[in-house]
Amino acid sequence: MSRARRVDARSERGVSMIEVLVTLVIVAFGLLGLAALQARSLSVQVDSESRRVATTLMTQLYERVTANQEGYGLALATRYTRTMEPGQAVTIPTCANPSACDAQNEVPEVQLALWLTEVSRQLPGAAVWMGATTPGSVMSMTVSVGWLEPNANATAADAACNLIDAVRTNPRYRCMTVTFFPG
Numbered sequence: 001m002s003r004a005r006r007v008d009a010r011s012e013r014g015v016s017m018i019e020v021l022v023t024l025v026i027v028a029f030g031l032l033g034l035a036a037l038q039a040r041s042l043s044v045q046v047d048s049e050s051r052r053v054a055t056t057l058m059t060q061l062y063e064r065v066t067a068n069q070e071g072y073g074l075a076l077a078t079r080y081t082r083t084m085e086p087g088q089a090v091t092i093p094t095c096a097n098p099s100a101c102d103a104q105n106e107v108p109e110v111q112l113a114l115w116l117t118e119v120s121r122q123l124p125g126a127a128v129w130m131g132a133t134t135p136g137s138v139m140s141m142t143v144s145v146g147w148l149e150p151n152a153n154a155t156a157a158d159a160a161c162n163l164i165d166a167v168r169t170n171p172r173y174r175c176m177t178v179t180f181f182p183g
Contacts, residue, residue, distance in 0.1 A: 047149055047174065053122050054145050054176045057115070064111050065141060066182040070104060084128040086148070090116045123147035127173070144177040 084090065092113040095101035101110065120126045125148030132141045149172055 050123060050147055050149065050174060051176065054147065057119050057122065057145065058143060058176065058178045060118075061115050061143060062178075062180050062182065064115065065180075068103060068107060068111075069139075069182055083130075084116050084120070084126070086125040086127050088120070090120065092117065119145060125173070138181060140179055140181050142177065142179040144175060146173045146175045148172055149174050 090113050093106070093109050095106045095110065101107050116128060119128055123145065125146075127146040128143065130141065130143045132139065
């Protein structure tokens with residue numbers, strides 16, 4: 001009986017070492033999975049923050065246009081169809097009379113330049129396209145804002161942006177297009 005025990009003990013040598021190695025492999029794969037999940041979570045968080053900033057900027061533009069409908073509405077279709085390329089500097093115009101800017105002509109130009117400056121400051125590699133139409137008596141304004149995401153892949157919705165071709169075809173750009181009717 002004692003010989004049977006010795007044979008079993010000899011045959012079980014190293015079994016606990018194999019169990020430990022298998023456990024270490026399983027734990028290592030689990031930790032690698034957690035690290036990948038953390039990296040993906042950070043990427044999604046950066047994308048979410050950029051979308052929040054773009055939404056806030058679009059809301060600010062909408063509020064500016066609706067607050068001065070007359071000023072923006074008079075020349076919206078002719079003056080506010082424009083494009084801002086990534087890295088392009090925006091010149092902020094000055095009013096002829098700084099103490100009393102013309103609300104119909106000068107204020108919209110200054111506000112728009114300030115808004116474009118803010119877009120380029122807050123969104124990396126920002127690009128903007130804006131256009132306005134007045135079909136009949138209804139004024140609408142379409143604005144596309146694109147920004148550079150470090151790990152982004154373009155989607156069909158991103159490709160539909162009204163941005164310059166260099167941005168539209170770059171898979172690292174995200175895009176948001178909004179059409180609003182301020183009147």
